[in-house]
Amino acid sequence: MFDQERAEAAVRELLLACGEDPDRDGLADTPARVARAYREMFAGLYMDPHSVLAKTFDESHEELVLVTDIPMYSVCEHHILPFHGVAHVGYIPNEHGKVTGLSKLARLVDAYAKRPQVQERLTSQVADALMQTLEPRGVIVVIEAEHLCMSMRGIRKAGASTTTSAVRGQFKTSASSRAEALDLIKARR
Ligand SMILES: Nc1nc2c(ncn2[C@@H]2O[C@H](COP(=O)(O)OP(=O)(O)OP(=O)(O)O)[C@@H](O)[C@H]2O)c(=O)[nH]1
Numbered sequence: 001m002f003d004q005e006r007a008e009a010a011v012r013e014l015l016l017a018c019g020e021d022p023d024r025d026g027l028a029d030t031p032a033r034v035a036r037a038y039r040e041m042f043a044g045l046y047m048d049p050h051s052v053l054a055k056t057f058d059e060s061h062e063e064l065v066l067v068t069d070i071p072m073y074s075v076c077e078h079h080i081l082p083f084h085g086v087a088h089v090g091y092i093p094n095e096h097g098k099v100t101g102l103s104k105l106a107r108l109v110d111a112y113a114k115r116p117q118v119q120e121r122l123t124s125q126v127a128d129a130l131m132q133t134l135e136p137r138g139v140i141v142v143i144e145a146e147h148l149c150m151s152m153r154g155i156r157k158a159g160a161s162t163t164t165s166a167v168r169g170q171f172k173t174s175a176s177s178r179a180e181a182l183d184l185i186k187a188r189r
């Protein structure tokens with residue numbers, strides 16, 4: 001459960017700690033606003049990502065399904081700063097052709113992205129949830145993102161891009177399955 005009151009008090013306290021006056025006109029509504037923004041950014045904490053994949057259907061399609069360039073916004077758990085980019089999610093359905101709605105792949109990315117994260121864990125969690133629910137022959141997840149904690153502070157390398165991948169099942173064992181998906185992902189650029 002998100003505690004709106006506590007979050008507001010914390011934002012007010014943080015503004016005070018930074019030497020700001022939280023009671024000045026421009027900041028008067030900011031603690032409530034920031035608290036609401038956090039509730040939205042961390043919405044994944046208050047849901048079960050597997051529920052996103054509850055609805056499946058049999059389409060007797062046993063080859064690659066790949067959704068590329070899913071916009072992804074998350075928050076790094078080290079600095080509570082955004083990292084954002086795109087996610088590519090693919091799977092090969094099992095022998096029953098068990099598939100899910102395409103939008104559900106994007107919903108799954110959101111469910112894990114909307115919480116304090118690291119990119120590697122986000123990538124694996126999406127892959128593992130798909131493996132558990134669809135029981136497909138394989139899953140591939142690639143995430144490309146820029147971390148604002150590396151751009152706007154610290155090392156200040158704006159534009160540096162981090163790519164992470166998670167491969168399961170057939171994508172791990174078969175170089176040609178992996179190459180097919182990676183070629184399609186590369187072809188998007
Ligand atoms: N592996 C990984 N590291 C991340 C991610 N997001 C942020 N980081 C890194 O987390 C690290 C935290 O390092 P610390 O040395 O504890 O913190 P810091 O002193 O603020 O580090 P700098 O960012 O180098 O200034 C930094 O190197 C960040 O770049 C992520 O998703 N995955």
Ligand SMILES: [Zn+2]
Pocket residue numbers: 076077078079080081147149150
């Ligand atoms: Zn960070």
